Amino acid sequence: MTEFARAVVFTAPETFEIQDIPIAEVGPDDMFVAVELGGVDGSELHMFKGELPWFNSRAPIVFGDEIVGRVHSIGMAAAARRGLAVGDRVTIEARWPCNDCRYCASGQYYLCSRNVDGRGYGTITAREMPSLWGGYATHVYVPKEALVYAVPEDLPAKTALVACSTLANGLTWSGVAGAGAGKVIAIIGPGPQGIGCALASVQAGAQVIVIGLAKDRERLAFVERYGAKTLAIAEGESHIDLAKRIRHVFGEIDAVIEAAGYQPAKDLALELVRPTGTIVHVSIPTPIEQPLDWMKMLFKEITLRCPVSHPNMVPTAIALAHDMFKNGVDIGEFISHVFPLERAEDAIHAASYRGDEVPIKVALDPQMRV
Numbered sequence: 001m002t003e004f005a006r007a008v009v010f011t012a013p014e015t016f017e018i019q020d021i022p023i024a025e026v027g028p029d030d031m032f033v034a035v036e037l038g039g040v041d042g043s044e045l046h047m048f049k050g051e052l053p054w055f056n057s058r059a060p061i062v063f064g065d066e067i068v069g070r071v072h073s074i075g076m077a078a079a080a081r082r083g084l085a086v087g088d089r090v091t092i093e094a095r096w097p098c099n100d101c102r103y104c105a106s107g108q109y110y111l112c113s114r115n116v117d118g119r120g121y122g123t124i125t126a127r128e129m130p131s132l133w134g135g136y137a138t139h140v141y142v143p144k145e146a147l148v149y150a151v152p153e154d155l156p157a158k159t160a161l162v163a164c165s166t167l168a169n170g171l172t173w174s175g176v177a178g179a180g181a182g183k184v185i186a187i188i189g190p191g192p193q194g195i196g197c198a199l200a201s202v203q204a205g206a207q208v209i210v211i212g213l214a215k216d217r218e219r220l221a222f223v224e225r226y227g228a229k230t231l232a233i234a235e236g237e238s239h240i241d242l243a244k245r246i247r248h249v250f251g252e253i254d255a256v257i258e259a260a261g262y263q264p265a266k267d268l269a270l271e272l273v274r275p276t277g278t279i280v281h282v283s284i285p286t287p288i289e290q291p292l293d294w295m296k297m298l299f300k301e302i303t304l305r306c307p308v309s310h311p312n313m314v315p316t317a318i319a320l321a322h323d324m325f326k327n328g329v330d331i332g333e334f335i336s337h338v339f340p341l342e343r344a345e346d347a348i349h350a351a352s353y354r355g356d357e358v359p360i361k362v363a364l365d366p367q368m369r370v
């Protein structure tokens with residue numbers, strides 16, 4: 001008898017449909033994973049609203065590229081190669097390497113030159129069999145090439161989900177910023193990614209200050225519990241005055257992680273970072289083009305870095321989250337809101353921080369009923 005998955009399918013801009021999609025017979029090299037929890041990202045709102053024409057043309061699409069679940073069915077060869085069996089707990093990375101281009105060879109498979117159209121979870125059309133290419137569903141398909149990592153049984157699903165996405169990004173990006181003992185790192189923008197960077201920078205031994213707006217107060221209070229200092233600023237305050245004020249308290253800032261995406265954040269980052277320091281740009285910029293004072297970049301001898309995602313970092317992130325969990329610190333509490341599949345649109349709006357609520361991070365639970 002054919003089994004069916006339930007999936008949230010993007011069929012056109014601003015349109016999600018819940019569809020029953022057959023779970024195909026598993027091939028020898030493949031598997032299907034039953035999703036425990038799928039992450040929702042604020043940036044998915046742009047996709048949902050139809051702002052990306054190349055994306056619209058791929059509809060129908062099952063969204064979702066942050067996935068924690070259990071092996072539902074697995075081919076013989078996949079089971080042998082991956083050392084996995086039905087029921088094992090796993091997380092699957094959004095993209096996978098071709099292992100045949102210079103970027104994959106160097107470890108940055110998010111820039112794979114054979115994957116120029118961004119194939120991966122949440123972006124492959126559901127017209128391509130077996131259709132289940134996203135985490136907004138009860139089940140996802142896992143091809144031979146996909147990167148799959150074991151998740152400890154005692155780690156809550158929320159904790160694993162934060163580890164494989166937000167914390168993995170934070171570890172990668174704070175590493176690029178040079179976070180470590182004796183370093184002072186400023187992070188602008190206390191969204192999930194900024195909070196992940198703060199947590200990772202604190203863990204690396206850096207002194208960390210997270211800068212947000214007055215409306216971010218709850219998020220700033222949250223990140224203080226993880227050992228970061230915070231500063232709530234008024235919108236419109238001059239970046240020059242602000243930078244002076246921050247330096248007066250914290251001294252020279254070795255690196256600034258710009259996780260807000262707005263022009264004032266760029267201006268503040270450039271003013272705040274010390275000469276020969278590093279600015280790490282990790283935000284989705286709004287608007288996409290923003291001027292930068294290149295003269296100041298030159299005369300402060302600034303290094304500008306733009307790391308993409310978190311290649312090869314998920315196992316480290318899961319191990320760190322597991323250690324912290326065993327020591328009584330559960331980063332699963334980053335996930336403040338969980339929605340059923342039927343409310344995927346509400347989940348995206350919540351995650352994009354545009355509703356009335358102030359979530360930290362949002363997830364979909366396919367087993368949750370409306």
Ligand SMILES: [Zn+2]
Binds near residue numbers: 102105115
């Ligand atoms: Zn490649």
